[in-house]
Amino acid sequence: MGNFCGSQKNTNVRISLPAVCFVWQIAMIVLFGVFVRYNEESDAHWGEHKKAHNITSDIENDFYYRYPSFQDVHVMIFVGFGFLMTFLKRYSFGAVGFNFLIAAFGLQWAILMQGWFHSFDYATAKIYVGVENMINADFCVAGSLIAFGGILGKVSPVQLMVVALFGVTLYAVEEYIILTLLHCRDAGGSMVIHAFGGYYGLAISWVLYRPNLHQSKRLNGSVYHSDMFAMIGTLFLWMFWPSFNSAIANHGDGQHRAALNTYLSLAASVLTAVAISSMSQKTGKLDMVHIQNATLAGGVAMGTSGEFMITPYGSLIVGFCCGIISTFGYLFVTPFLESKLKLQDTCGIHNLHAVPGMLGGFVGAIVAATASESVYGKEGLSSTLGLEGSFANRSPGTQGGYQAAGTCVAIAFGLVGGGIVGLILKIPIWGDPADDNCFDDEVYWEVPEDxxxxxxxxxxxxxxxxxxxxxxxxxxxxxxx
Amino acid sequence: MGNFCGSQKNTNVRISLPAVCFVWQIAMIVLFGVFVRYNEESDAHWGEHKKAHNITSDIENDFYYRYPSFQDVHVMIFVGFGFLMTFLKRYSFGAVGFNFLIAAFGLQWAILMQGWFHSFDYATAKIYVGVENMINADFCVAGSLIAFGGILGKVSPVQLMVVALFGVTLYAVEEYIILTLLHCRDAGGSMVIHAFGGYYGLAISWVLYRPNLHQSKRLNGSVYHSDMFAMIGTLFLWMFWPSFNSAIANHGDGQHRAALNTYLSLAASVLTAVAISSMSQKTGKLDMVHIQNATLAGGVAMGTSGEFMITPYGSLIVGFCCGIISTFGYLFVTPFLESKLKLQDTCGIHNLHAVPGMLGGFVGAIVAATASESVYGKEGLSSTLGLEGSFANRSPGTQGGYQAAGTCVAIAFGLVGGGIVGLILKIPIWGDPADDNCFDDEVYWEVPEDxxxxxxxxxxxxxxxxxxxxxxxxxxxxxxx
Amino acid sequence: MGNFCGSQKNTNVRISLPAVCFVWQIAMIVLFGVFVRYNEESDAHWGEHKKAHNITSDIENDFYYRYPSFQDVHVMIFVGFGFLMTFLKRYSFGAVGFNFLIAAFGLQWAILMQGWFHSFDYATAKIYVGVENMINADFCVAGSLIAFGGILGKVSPVQLMVVALFGVTLYAVEEYIILTLLHCRDAGGSMVIHAFGGYYGLAISWVLYRPNLHQSKRLNGSVYHSDMFAMIGTLFLWMFWPSFNSAIANHGDGQHRAALNTYLSLAASVLTAVAISSMSQKTGKLDMVHIQNATLAGGVAMGTSGEFMITPYGSLIVGFCCGIISTFGYLFVTPFLESKLKLQDTCGIHNLHAVPGMLGGFVGAIVAATASESVYGKEGLSSTLGLEGSFANRSPGTQGGYQAAGTCVAIAFGLVGGGIVGLILKIPIWGDPADDNCFDDEVYWEVPEDxxxxxxxxxxxxxxxxxxxxxxxxxxxxxxx
The missing domain is CATH 1.10.287 (Helix Hairpins)
Structure with a gap:
């Protein structure tokens, strides 16, 4: 078919894309060979480990606590994020296919980066991995997939690989600062995943601003069936978000409570998103963009406080507010960002991830600061807020301050990191599409003739x-x- | 786009829909604030509870017994029911979007209603919730989603909110009568979900009969890809039905057996649905309507007896019969209902839910009545049939009688409740579509121009x-x- | 609508399809009645069994170890395989519908066949079933569904029922030889599922060669949305493959390690499949066929060695190589098979199942042969390689030899069995479509007029x-x- 008639840019990625895939995959193999080994629960020595630690049953293997949640998270990463972005009429292959590509690369790099920061054993110089690393790698990748949403249709697959490489790297560092140095709690990643990923993508998109993007306007919209494919993404994200926020929470009540809070918050988001969407049209019609996105804001915002004792009605309030804020964002903020701030945010990640993530971070700070022994119990307070070990003397109020600081760190990393990555992506070697050629699968895919x-x-x-x-x-x- | 040319009715829901969403969601927040708290297994005091009750491991938290099944049920409610109804060529947004809306509202109201009836602690005047309440709320909502299938395309979203409000309320009451007062067993809800929901929807549809619905006939059918979207719904319902019927069954053998029986029954339904579908066409062609719906009848019918010792071949027989009955329903009963009884049943809920649910209730009664200690063991008999505590003296035969009575209660609630709700929906304030405007997303959605x-x-x-x-x-x- | 104008063949299955469905389903009921009973963990006597065996908790019921994986496998069988084959522009009903039909039949027959070979109790002459039998039945069916991919669009549903009947039978026998007599390990079925199923389908397709298939060429391709439906299949297969390979692995570290290895191997496959796909086009465009299929090769190839200590980087290497080999297969081998060997392989099962399955078998043999006590631990070695009981004296090297022999047995069963079944299918009584009528849902389905x-x-x-x-x-x- 060749490229679209009239396009001037060179979008040939025949050398760069295979080269990046091969070099990076080989690097992964080498680094895994040097560093990555099975941990005690995935190693064949588990039987001996069990005896040595008086573990009475195989069911105590962490696999059984976390694997069902892992699979739900995995579905969110690949089907959820992938299909959510298929709403464009002629960019569904790119949405689901590039999402697949960068997630598959990113999770390998994430296991290494997070391993060096969190699971590195200095005695043996190895990273020991199991089911929790798989979940964390998926989480880490989510940050870059969120950023993909901001630049959807405007970049080449090679650029996306760069976004994922730096996104995972930045994530691992900010996560180390927030979770280890500041000792924040963030089981569902309002801060480290959504606030970071959202601002990371916005900063990249701002640097890559295309003044003539209107030349691709005919393709920057949905058709009936592409909106239906996007609903597959929306619903799998919405349904499995309780697993996302509970996957690496504390065993027992921690996972249980995080799932319950997220379930409620998401339900409230749906009603307020529908309400605002309907109010915004002269005849009360609903807009699929809002239903596909703003209904999820309650899940994003419960990422930090989901495992806290925020109470069931507290969860509903968070979902209530975020459904409103997110829908207003799609109605007013996204057009404002484009016209005034020169920021083209294809999927509206500002409204779904950046702002609800930031709010979720601050909600977590408030809930942590107001925690008390009467509500949590003595043991529950220390285990839920992580006030154990060398942090045993930290008060809930102080912890709340650190949580707020952590949110700011995540945003700063997103903005600064995204700015730098955006500049790297401006180098004219990556094969990105011309302005009249965006949002079009023809550029990077063999598209069947319908x-x-x-x-x-x-x-x-x-x-x-x-x-x-x-x-x-x-x-x-x-x-x- | 404005409304369809020629339509006379006012389908503007710009005030009513946001008003209902906001008022009801705020009511939920207030009522949750007054009544709903975490239960012992989702509260941060779990550690103390564990010690006090000599629970040795976090894995004994009910979360780990039920959460994987909960997520499967959640998929059935939102993707299963939602996509099953996308078969209409131009009502896919409404099918999946309104399903999303009323399920998200309904599950909140269900936690309250079921909580007052089943989990209310009179000492503290609180409802204590955990994973089992989440599953039950999803179940409760299913009744109203089934009813949605009968009136699909003919009502406004505001009317659907009313259907869900009353549907959940009626469900909680009939469930209290059937499960608590009559002390029936119904883990998978043949009676309380499917028979109730089916007849509830049929009664509403009967009251809302539209003599001129043929004016929308051009839209009351599928296109190739809408049938494919519907198959997504069918398959997720079919695959996860074993989880549906086992989600709240007894720990251990109860959940195990319910999953196994449902798995077998569903497999048999597929073969007989295909057989009857093929027989009904001159050249043996299959009809997607039958494949999408009648293949599920075996799951509906195993809702009550799934946890009983119905035997593997008993499960196959139930699925075998229900696949036939359901397909015959689509071939002969639905047209008969429409032409003779003035009952327009868009999705054929009569054949998928009402009749198989009723049959499932009676099969459960027979299996319970014929239960014996030799088959169940002494302990197994009392725990499986619930003949414990103040019901220890009830014989299996008597229990069978109560099961049959419970089925009748469910049907009666559905018919009477549906009749009343139908009358409420006839008040001309709800913004429902005109007769020549049904089955059309244009009325309530911003539809992209394909x-x-x-x-x-x-x-x-x-x-x-x-x-x-x-x-x-x-x-x-x-x-x- | 009647059949396509000009077609000469009789594709009327109005008698044969219902007859086969009814007769076989009734046979299933009779045989289940004679042979199949609940096992100790799904029987109401579980409470007594627990006491007798000092099992302290219901959570030790095998249901909780395996049910989440079972549901993932179930999704792979019905949504994964079904939707993967919907890529053809006008055979999506057949792909997902016939897949549904033969899987639902096959799993019943599989429970019987596998039961007679593996779970038969000679004392009572009964087969006792539970969750592991459900997983194994799904696995067994997978072999026939793979074969379906090779003959997709060219056979009647009655022929597919025959393929499933013989496929399941052959599977049970080869599985008995490989797993029981040769005592191989093959938890994820590289050998018994993929190598067998792949060569079974190829042999059938070879016998059924249609020299004039080009007459249906207009339909042997995809359209934009059919490719998107196929991606649903691809992603659910890809995401849940860790569950596939770990579902029946050893409790504890076995399941944990199999999931981890498969997760890594699949990620590497994605990058190399993308790389080769991009290299193969003048402008570096990606081909959906490769993304839909070759990305999965890493999962197929880890079926045998997934539970072994292949190491994380070993898994990446396997995925790396298989992604390349599989994509090359689509580029060069499939066209070669068609033009030179007269083998029309609709879905390219040669490249996705046959070759990666065979390679997976040999990789498993090598990994087993090089196993040592220092890597596995004494206990871990014997339990992981199955060198227990009467096989306690077998060395890892010998076990490796048996693994290689097992792979050859699987291939031989596939080729010979497929040849015979192909000859049976050539008998002109099955209602298969004419050469100008293949890949067309019109033949066996009521297709809505778009x-x-x-x-x-x-x-x-x-x-x-x-x-x-x-x-x-x-x-x-x-x-x-």
Missing amino acids: EETIPPVLEYNNHMRHKQQELSASSFNIEQC | EETIPPVLEYNNHMRHKQQELSASSFNIEQC | EETIPPVLEYNNHMRHKQQELSASSFNIEQC
Whole structure:
């Protein structure tokens, strides 16, 4: 088919894309060979470990606490994020395919980066991995996938690989600062995943501003069935968000409570998103953009406080507010960002991730600061807020301050890191599409010729079977200009 | 786009829909604030509770017994029910979007209603909630979603909110009568969910009969891809039904057996649904309506007896019969209901839920009545049939009688409740669509203009890119009449 | 609509399909009645069993170890395999519908066949079943579904039922030889599922070679949205493959390690599949066929060695190589097979299942042969390689030899069995489609008339609502020729 007639830019990635894939994958193999080993619970020595630690049953293996949640998170990463972005009429291959590519690369790099920071054993110089590392790697990748949403349709797959490489790296560092140095709690990642990922993507998108993007306007919208595919993404994200926020929470009540709070918060988001969406149209019609995105804001915002004793009605209040804020964002803030701040945010990650993530961080700070022994119990307070070991003397109020500081760190990392990565992506070697060629799968994909895109007079004749062959050929010529 | 040319009815929901969403969501927050708290297993005091009750491991938290099943049920409610109803060519947004809305509202109201009836602690005047309440809330909502299937395309979202409000309320009451007062067993809800929900929807649909619905006939059917979206719903319902029927069954063998029985029954349904579907066409072609629906009848019918010792071949027999009955329903009963009883049942809930649910209730009664200590063991008999505590003296035969009575209660609640709700919905304030405007997303949704719906002569010209802008405008005028 | 104009073959299955469904389903019921009972963990006597065996908690019921994995496997079988094959523009109903039919039949027959070989109790002459049998039945069916991929679009549903009947039978026998007699390890089925299923399908397809298949060439390809539906299948297979390979692995570290290894191997496959796909096109564009299929090769190849101590980087290497090999297969081997070997492999099962499965078997043999006590621990070595009981004296090297032999047995069973079944399918009684009628849902399905397939001049007039009825009728006549 060749590129779209009239496009001037070189979007050929035949050398760069395979080169990046091969070099990075080989690097992964080498680094895994040097550093990564099974941990005690995934190693064949588990039987001996069990005896040595008086573990009575295989069911105590962390696998059984976390694997069902891991699989739900995995679905969110690949089907959830992937299909959520398929709403564009002619960028569904790119949405789901590039999401697949960068997530598969990113999770390997995440296991290494997070391993060096969190699971590194200095005695043996090895990273020991198990099911929790798999969940954390998926989480880490989510930050870069969020950023993908801001630049959807405007970058090449090679650029996305760069976004993922730096995104995972930055994530591991900010996560280390927030969770280890500041000792914040953030089981569902309002701060480290959503606030970071959202601002990371916004900063990249701001640097990559395209003044002539309106030339691709015909493709920057949905059709009926692309909106339905996007709903698959929305619903799998929405349904499995309780698993996302509870996957690495404390065993027992921690996981239980995080799932319950998230379930409630998400339900409230749906009602307020629908309400604001309906209010915004003269006849009260609903807008699919809001239903696909703003309904999820309650899950984002419960990432930090989901494991806290925020109370069931507290969860509903958070979801209530975030559904409103997120929908207002789609109505007013995204157009404002584009026209005034020169920031083109394809999926509206500002409204779904950046702001609800930031709010979730501050809600977590408030809930932590107001925690008390009467509500949590003595043991519950220290284990839930992590006030154990060398942090045993930290008061809930102080912890709340650190939580707020952690949110700011995540935002700062996103903005500064995204700015730098954006500049790197401006180097004209990455094969990104021309302004009149964005949001179009034709650029990076072999797109099948749909019957319905054949000019209809030919299509009509097509029904006369005996003429089929010749006509196909002539329709092909027309398509080629 | 405005409403469809020629429609007389006022379908503007710009005030009513946001008002209902806001008022009800705020009511939920207030009521949750007054009544709902974490239970012992989701509260931060779990550590103390564990010690006090000699629970040795976090894995004994009910969360780990039930959460994987909960997530499967959650998928059935939102993706399963939602996508199953996307089969209509131009009502997919409404199917999946309104399903999302009323389920998200309904589950909150369900936690309250079921909490007052089942989990209310009179000492503290609180409802204590955990994972089992989440599952039960999803179950409760299912009753109203089934009813949605009967009136799909013919009501406004505000009416659906009313259907859910009353549906959940009625469900909680009938469930209290059936499970608590009559002390029936119904882990998978053949009676309380499917028989109730099915007859509830049928009664509403009967009251809302539209003699001129044929005016919307052009939209009351599927296209190729809408049938494929519906298959997503079918398959997720079919695959996860074993989780549905086992989610709140007894720990251990109860959950194990319910999953196994449902798995087998569903498999048999597929074969008989295919057989009858093929027999019904002159050349043996299959009808997607049957494949999408009747294959699920075996799961509905195992809701009550799934946890009983019905035996593997007993499960196959139930699935075998229900696949036949359900397909015959689609072939003969639905047309009969419409032409003779003036009952327009869009999705055929009569054949998928009402009748298989009722049969499932009676199968459960028979299996319970024939239970014996030799088959169940002494302990197994009392725990499986619930013949414990103040019901220890009830014989299996008597229990069977109560099960049959419970089925009748569920049907009665559905019919009477549905009749009343139908009358409420006839009040002309709800913004429902006109007869020539049913099954059309245009009424309540901002629908993107698909390329293929542009009149083809214009579409052809459209391929000449330089004329695009002006032509779009003129096509717009034509669409507007 | 009747059959396609010009087709000569009799594709009427109105008698044969219902007959096969009814007779086989009734046979299942009778055989289940004679042979199948609940096992100790799904029987109501579980409470007594628990006491007798000093099992302290219900959570030790095998259900809780395996049920979450079972549900993931179930999704792979029905949504994964079903939707993966929906890529053809007009065979999506057949892909997902026939997959549904033969899987639902096959799993019943599998429980019997595998039960007779593996779970048969000679004392009582009964097969006792529980969650592991459900997983194994799904696995067994997978072999036949793989074969379906090779003959997709070219056979009738009755022929597919025959493929499943013999496929399950052959599977149970080869599995008995490989796992019991040769005492191989193959938890994820590289050998018994993928190598067998792949060569079984290839042999059938070879026997059923159609020299004039080019007459259906217009339908042997995808359209934009059918490729998106196929991605649903791809992603659910990809995401849940860790559950597939770990579902019946040893409790504890076995399941944990199998999931981790598969997760890594699959990630590497994605990068190399993308790289080779991009290299193969002049401008570096990606081909959906490769993304949909070759990304999965790493999961297939880890089926045997997933539970071994292959090391994390070993898993990456396997995925790396198989992604390359599989994509090369799609680029060069499939066209070669068709032009030179007269083998028409619709889905390319040669590249996704046959070769990666065979490689997985040999990788497993090598990893087993090089196992040592220092790596596995004494206890870990014997339990992981199964060198227990009467096989306690077998060395890892010998075990490796048996693993290699097992792979050859699987391939031999596939080739010989497939050849025989292919000959059976050549008998002209099965209602298979004519050469110009393949890949077309019209043959076996009531296909809704899409708006876009109505000849466009009529479609245009259609927009004038008042003429609708008469025009529909006339368009109908044209369709009928």
